[in-house]
Amino acid sequence: MSTTSNEVMQKVDSVFQSQSFPKWVGSFLEKAFFEKCPSHDLQKNELNRHCITCDASICRYCITSGCHNNHKILIIYRYIYQNVVPLKEMAIHIDCDKIQPYKCNKKWVVSLTPLPHNGSGSLIEGDGACNVCKRKLTDPDRFRFCSIECKVKAFFETREGVGTSKQTDGTSQQRDEAEQPNHSRRKRSRKGVPHRAPFF
Known part of the structure; x- marks a missing residue:
């Protein structure tokens, strides 16, 4: 991440920390x-x-x-079997900045809880992921959260994390890593030579 993007993220963080939720x-x-x-x-x-x-x-x-x-x-509307609310209506009550919106019935909506993104629902690390649940974002340059729940969690974790020690943060990070599901269940890849039963 460049120096300019670091400065931008610091400004975003300072604005984010100053807000509160009803x-x-x-x-x-x-x-x-x-x-x-x-x-x-x-x-x-x-x-x-x-x-x-x-x-x-x-x-x-x-x-x-x-x-x-x-x-x-x-x-409340349904989008990909999840509950969503219109962005315009929700923005009146809370700050929806940095939450990724979706198009549903010609309206921009935000999800209440994390959605599977780009059809995969895969968890990734780095700049292209939601800061909380690590789901892939479609536009990581503009958005940092995939849902209202993720933004609320990040807000309260930031407020609570100000007074906690680094040891506690390390413990919670290990717990989060342990809770992440293991997606590699197959013993061998799908493609390649088919393995058939022998003929008798």
């Missing part, structure tokens, strides 16, 4: 969406909205019933 973001990331609404036994009653004011997953009928009038509501 309290509801943590519970929002843990919510289950697209399940059936327990309050409305009707068709298309998926919990695909989040009421920020009530901090609850709701369906379309919860809104039309008038219980959430004048509340702040986020619409």
